[in-house]
Amino acid sequence: xxxxxxxxxxxxxxxxxxxxxxxxxxxxxxxxxxxxxxxxxxxxxxxxxxxxxxxxxxxxxxxxxxxxxxxxxxxxxxxxxxxxxxxxxxxxxxxxxxxxxxxxxxxxxxxxxxxxxxxxxxxxxxxxxxxxxxxxxxxxxxxxxxxxxxxxxxxxxxxxxxxxxxxxxxxxxxxxxxxxxxxxxxxxxxxxxxxxxxxxxxxxxxxxxxxxxxxxxxxxxxxxxxxxxxxxxxxxxxxxxxxxxxxxxxxxxxxxxxxxxxxxxxxxxxxxxxx
Amino acid sequence: xxxxxxxxxxxxxxxxxxxxxxxxxxxxxxxxxxxxxxxxxxxxxxxxxxxxxxxxxxxxxxxxxxxxxxxxxxxxxxxxxxxxxxxxxxxxxxxxxxxxxxxxxxxxxxxxxxxxxxxxxxxxxxxxxxxxxxxxxxxxxxxxxxxxxxxxxxxxxxxxxxxxxxxxxxxxxxxxxxxxxxxxxxxxxxxxxxxxxxxxxxxxxxxxxxxxxxxxxxxxxxxxxxxxxxxxxxxxxxxxxxxxxxxxxxxxxxxxxxxxxxxxxxxxxxxxxxxxxxxxxxxxxxxxxxxxxxxxxxxxxxxxxxxxxxxxxxxxxxxxxxxxxxxxxxxxxxxxxxxxxxxxxxxxxxxxxxxxxxxxxxxxx
Numbered sequence: 001x002x003x004x005x006x007x008x009x010x011x012x013x014x015x016x017x018x019x020x021x022x023x024x025x026x027x028x029x030x031x032x033x034x035x036x037x038x039x040x041x042x043x044x045x046x047x048x049x050x051x052x053x054x055x056x057x058x059x060x061x062x063x064x065x066x067x068x069x070x071x072x073x074x075x076x077x078x079x080x081x082x083x084x085x086x087x088x089x090x091x092x093x094x095x096x097x098x099x100x101x102x103x104x105x106x107x108x109x110x111x112x113x114x115x116x117x118x119x120x121x122x123x124x125x126x127x128x129x130x131x132x133x134x135x136x137x138x139x140x141x142x143x144x145x146x147x148x149x150x151x152x153x154x155x156x157x158x159x160x161x162x163x164x165x166x167x168x169x170x171x172x173x174x175x176x177x178x179x180x181x182x183x184x185x186x187x188x189x190x191x192x193x194x195x196x197x198x199x200x201x202x203x204x205x206x207x208x209x210x211x212x213x214x215x216x217x218x219x220x221x222x223x224x225x226x227x228x229x230x231x232x233x234x235x236x237x238x239x240x241x242x243x244x245x246x247x248x249x250x251x252x253x254x255x256x257x258x259x260x261x262x263x264x265x266x267x268x269x270x271x272x273x274x275x
Numbered sequence: 276x277x278x279x280x281x282x283x284x285x286x287x288x289x290x291x292x293x294x295x296x297x298x299x300x301x302x303x304x305x306x307x308x309x310x311x312x313x314x315x316x317x318x319x320x321x322x323x324x325x326x327x328x329x330x331x332x333x334x335x336x337x338x339x340x341x342x343x344x345x346x347x348x349x350x351x352x353x354x355x356x357x358x359x360x361x362x363x364x365x366x367x368x369x370x371x372x373x374x375x376x377x378x379x380x381x382x383x384x385x386x387x388x389x390x391x392x393x394x395x396x397x398x399x400x401x402x403x404x405x406x407x408x409x410x411x412x413x414x415x416x417x418x419x420x421x422x423x424x425x426x427x428x429x430x431x432x433x434x435x436x437x438x439x440x441x442x443x444x445x446x447x448x449x450x451x452x453x454x455x456x457x458x459x460x461x462x463x464x465x466x467x468x469x470x471x472x473x474x475x476x477x478x479x480x481x482x483x484x485x486x487x488x489x490x491x492x493x494x495x496x497x498x499x500x501x502x503x504x505x506x507x508x509x510x511x512x513x514x515x516x517x518x519x520x521x522x523x524x525x526x527x528x529x530x531x532x533x534x535x536x537x538x539x540x541x542x543x544x545x546x547x548x549x550x551x552x553x554x555x556x557x558x559x560x561x562x563x564x565x566x567x568x569x570x571x572x573x574x575x576x577x578x579x580x581x582x583x584x585x586x587x588x589x590x591x592x593x594x595x596x597x598x599x600x601x602x603x604x605x606x607x608x609x610x611x612x613x614x615x616x617x618x619x620x621x622x623x624x625x626x627x628x629x630x631x632x633x634x635x636x637x638x639x640x
Binding site for chain 2: 163166168169170171173175176179184187
């Protein structure tokens, strides 16, 4: 009895600690939201009233809107590129007999290990030479590289869960390797690809360090614009942007979760049958 | 193309060698399967039976030898170009497609139009007696039904050869026996060549026209079930197929297959037998004797003296565990209802047999 009770007390303490950490981590984000709806010209907590003024200001400020659209464009392109390249890489790593597999793996993990600031400097030096700073192409390339490891790992996980025998079955049905991928492998790893693409988009969308270096006066991403705003005029618009950014990220994750669940429903039904 | 119809389903494996590292998974195996024949590849795990099947299917490429299908050398063709039907051990239905879509998939890959696809898929589904299940997802079917769908998918494009890799091993015993009969019927009905891998000797003997027995990558014997059971050519086949007593001894004179031999048993006694293979003098010999071919008689002076240590009643027969005077343990089976003497435990008996039923092998074979 006492052992059970002790166990229970321990579990409650653990839960309490977990919640405390979660609240601690979320608190700054949660404080930003009320601050963004205050009527005053400066950031204040708690807010003295309620106003959507700063949101209006954001949508009417051409620079904010331009930075947002630029970020969205770069994010979408990077997500698509990283997903396509990352999926091919993951396939090569799992299925291919590619020489120097270890080296390729190491290169893929590279962007995670190398400090972002070092990558940023390196990219800046190269992009400067090629006149790619401040260009959509430059951002798309840089963010693709940054998102690639996450895509590769997500797709690798999906491929390891996938039953290779199904590919053999498709081959025996007369499908070549491309059509086997198109009709069998791809639909079955699609949930993994959706996660990977969303992951890549989010990484690009809130990437600040590299963006800081390769932006220019005209073309900059949202995080870079926010940095500038902190430097020149700290207005509640910043809080409004931060709040929307958080909301967008949560929405993207939620959308991803729902999509993934929809795609996985069939697969799960199979698994249940096999049990 | 120019081949007569009766040749298209012919499969020939010639001098097949496949190494995995230092292990020879398949060691110079040659066999021929004629059109419309049902061949079982039988052996324990690691015997190379699946590797042979996978080489025919095109999922393994041999280190040496050739594979011919319908007279055409396909040794290096990719699996999707061989036009074979394949049923796997696990059902491997595509989980994101309905039953009908699964069966229509090979037709789709062959560019068959939508309407014809559906019609032929439905016909194949009726052939495996699942006519009403077309709209279901694979996960909604039982194991036996899934395996039938897999079969329908493998025959819908009318391949000349159907390869089956232990297709029934995931099913329970009753369903397995039912499916064995069904597969056999299906094969006769559509006249397809079947190469069927199994480790279950009963399955091989009941289903196949001929059985190829493999051990350690080598073809031990290929023949009709009766030959394998009654005239095994190696000690392995004698031991692997059915139940067998082995008695060990030596031989004074060399013998050729079919020669009558007299084996000197280790206890000094003699045993009259027939050489099942070429035997050399002075080597260790083992003599195989089926339990149901042993005659057990009370008393007398002829034959081998033994004592019954146990009698196991099993309805249709009684199995006797016997201990010969030299300590050798033998099994004998006495069919029920034949009016034969059924000795009790402890009883002294005499054992005899027909010379042709005692087959002598080299001990290492």
